[in-house]
Amino acid sequence: NAGVTQTPKFQVLKTGQSMTLQCAQDMNHEYMSWYRQDPGMGLRLIHYSVGAGITDQGEVPNGYNVSRSTTEDFPLRLLSAAPSQTSVYFCASSYDRARGYTFGSGTRLTVV
Amino acid sequence: KQEVTQIPAALSVPEGENLVLNCSFTDSAIYNLQWFRQDPGKGLTSLLLIQSSQREQTSGRLNASLDKSSGRSTLYIAASQPGDSATYLCALRNNAGNMLTFGGGTRLMVKP
Numbered sequence: 001n002a003g004v005t006q007t008p009k010f011q012v013l014k015t016g017q018s019m020t021l022q023c024a025q026d027m028n029h030e031y032m033s034w035y036r037q038d039p040g041m042g043l044r045l046i047h048y049s050v051g052a053g054i055t056d057q058g059e060v061p062n063g064y065n066v067s068r069s070t071t072e073d074f075p076l077r078l079l080s081a082a083p084s085q086t087s088v089y090f091c092a093s094s095y096d097r098a099r100g101y102t103f104g105s106g107t108r109l110t111v112v
Numbered sequence: 113k114q115e116v117t118q119i120p121a122a123l124s125v126p127e128g129e130n131l132v133l134n135c136s137f138t139d140s141a142i143y144n145l146q147w148f149r150q151d152p153g154k155g156l157t158s159l160l161l162i163q164s165s166q167r168e169q170t171s172g173r174l175n176a177s178l179d180k181s182s183g184r185s186t187l188y189i190a191a192s193q194p195g196d197s198a199t200y201l202c203a204l205r206n207n208a209g210n211m212l213t214f215g216g217g218t219r220l221m222v223k224p
Contacts, residue, residue, distance in 0.1 A: 033212070043214040048210050100144070100146045100158050103155045103156040105154065
């Protein structure tokens with residue numbers, strides 16, 4: 001039982017490049033989310049999913065896309081990276097509304 | 113929109129002290145509340161989960177309380193230790209279950 005696995009742990013991108021942050025969980029959790037953490041702004045929700053095939057926008061969705069083709073995987077795509085997307089990204093998952101969220105260890109992204 | 117405030121933002125105490133961290137929120141329509149610990153450069157570790165119908169939860173030296181009517185939660189740490197040094201975050205889950213709203217955190221340092 002690996003929990004929530006995020007890859008890569010670190011990434012440097014050039015402005016305009018695209019990339020996908022991977023998130024996988026092996027706990028059969030229905031709810032999955034992506035957050036970004038920035039100094040002075042705290043953790044903010046980017047996108048979320050309540051089950052395979054269902055995704056929706058959070059508080060700060062611009063510049064990001066998600067898909068949920070399986071229960072286990074919830075990748076986050078940066079379409080055209082901008083310096084404002086420099087942040088630490090966390091993926092989280094939860095079995096249902098009553099259970100708590102489990103967080104991954106994060107991806108530290110720098111856009112230059 | 114839910115707003116979550118954690119006071120104090122930083123706290124330094126000598127080892128052995130009992131301490132209370134505060135979390136206040138503006139919207140009492142929550143499903144549950146989760147307290148997390150975050151060590152520098154690391155992910156979030158769940159400490160305690162309180163359902164909206166509960167008043168408190170305990171785990172070892174930690175006790176969390178919830179008062180929805182006043183929009184407050186507290187995390188009590190008994191007999192603090194240097195290993196408790198970390199940032200503590202409270203997060204409120206909305207009734208739809210698809211979103212956590214985080215406070216800004218309390219950075220705790222316990223001095224030997």
